[in-house]
Amino acid sequence: MALAVDRADRLIDEVFRETVHLFSTARDGLAIIGAFYVVKKVINISYNVFSMIKIHVMSRIFRVDLKEKYGPWAVVTGCTSGIGLAFCEELAARGINIVLISRSLSKLSAVIQTLESRFNVRVTAIVADFSEGPSVYDNIRKQLDGKDIGILVNNVGVAYDYPMNFLDITEQKIWELVNVNVAAATVMTHIVLPGMVERGRGAVVTMASGASTMPTPLIAVYSATKAYLDYFCRAISYEYKKRGITVQCLMPYYIATGMTQYSTTLPRPNLIIPSPNTFVRHALSTLGWVDRTPGYLPHVLQMWIAHHLPEWLWMWGGNRLNDALREQAEIRIRHRSGSNPSNQMKTSRSSSAASVSSIGDPVL
Numbered sequence: 001m002a003l004a005v006d007r008a009d010r011l012i013d014e015v016f017r018e019t020v021h022l023f024s025t026a027r028d029g030l031a032i033i034g035a036f037y038v039v040k041k042v043i044n045i046s047y048n049v050f051s052m053i054k055i056h057v058m059s060r061i062f063r064v065d066l067k068e069k070y071g072p073w074a075v076v077t078g079c080t081s082g083i084g085l086a087f088c089e090e091l092a093a094r095g096i097n098i099v100l101i102s103r104s105l106s107k108l109s110a111v112i113q114t115l116e117s118r119f120n121v122r123v124t125a126i127v128a129d130f131s132e133g134p135s136v137y138d139n140i141r142k143q144l145d146g147k148d149i150g151i152l153v154n155n156v157g158v159a160y161d162y163p164m165n166f167l168d169i170t171e172q173k174i175w176e177l178v179n180v181n182v183a184a185a186t187v188m189t190h191i192v193l194p195g196m197v198e199r200g201r202g203a204v205v206t207m208a209s210g211a212s213t214m215p216t217p218l219i220a221v222y223s224a225t226k227a228y229l230d231y232f233c234r235a236i237s238y239e240y241k242k243r244g245i246t247v248q249c250l251m252p253y254y255i256a257t258g259m260t261q262y263s264t265t266l267p268r269p270n271l272i273i274p275s276p277n278t279f280v281r282h283a284l285s286t287l288g289w290v291d292r293t294p295g296y297l298p299h300v301l302q303m304w305i306a307h308h309l310p311e312w313l314w315m316w317g318g319n320r321l322n323d324a325l326r327e328q329a330e331i332r333i334r335h336r337s338g339s340n341p342s343n344q345m346k347t348s349r350s351s352s353a354a355s356v357s358s359i360g361d362p363v364l
């Protein structure tokens, strides 16, 4: 009996020793995995911080000569106000001649006058309403044929009149969103890119949006059209990088322009919501340094946070924000006109008298 007890004691001791040994081996293993994870994280964070400094600080110190690098002319779509106009001003300030494309002849004439009087560059314009679809491109192609275009800024874009559910937007609005946001950037790139490839230099800059970070409720079609642009740019960037072409996709969050004038708060510039000129000054300095960026440092931080959110939280937050903006817009509409907002939704912006024509100097 005593022998049996003694053996059982020894067995328990043995099992205990083996277990302790096993745990200390596992602890060592876990410590190695932990150390590896920490080193990886440190390298990752250091790399991101370095990239951020390089893209958003060094790029502004060591400015790329855009004219020399890409060519003497730029084409800017949707250029009579907001971000497009700011692109024209910033490019002209860097000595680049501009081809303007928008739908209003009178606004284009005013922009030509302003740019030519402020900067020593040539400015010409093509009147085109991209919402009309395929019919506008033949004339644009003819007007641009044989021109040394170094930079194409696919800026034109339309949003909802204000955030709303999918079934509250008209079919006409859906086609406008597809024709202006998706087709214009795609076909304009198809028109301009061959010349760039032939010359072995050029840049295509496209205005997507932070709204495409994830699907966004109450601006579903807008956010989806911008996600298309993101995918489109990433793929053609890969295809044409080796041919000397830079394809950059800009994905900013709110910028204080007429596009958000349905809200009482969004069109006022601040640190988070920059003015179009502040945004473009930052964004253009990143051209040639990075192919996919919000373009503005505070928006880079916003995107970093957004990428770490689970999709349900993004959707919930987006829905809450857009619902508040919808309410704000409907109150404004009621105050202004005393009319029913649902009637307002059905009124689309009127297009210019002439669908397509051109003004200004012939482009050389």
Ligand SMILES: NC(=O)c1ccc[n+]([C@@H]2O[C@H](COP(=O)([O-])OP(=O)(O)OC[C@H]3O[C@@H](n4cnc5c(N)ncnc54)[C@H](OP(=O)(O)O)[C@@H]3O)[C@@H](O)[C@H]2O)c1
Residues within 6 Å of the ligand: 077, 078, 079, 080, 081, 082, 083, 084, 085, 101, 102, 103, 104, 107, 108, 128, 129, 130, 131, 132, 155, 156, 157, 158, 159, 180, 207, 208, 209, 210, 251, 252, 253, 254, 255, 256, 257, 258, 259, 260, 276
């Ligand atoms: N504002 C923001 O918060 C924000 C944020 C992220 C991305 N974005 C994107 O940035 C781009 C510019 O936005 P924005 O805020 O500067 O817009 P905006 O202030 O509304 O200006 C739009 C410009 O496009 C022109 N345009 C509108 N519809 C057109 C059409 N059918 N055909 C030809 N031209 C047309 C307008 O000129 P005419 O009226 O003279 O034709 C105007 O010059 C858009 O792609 C937008 O999606 C904006």
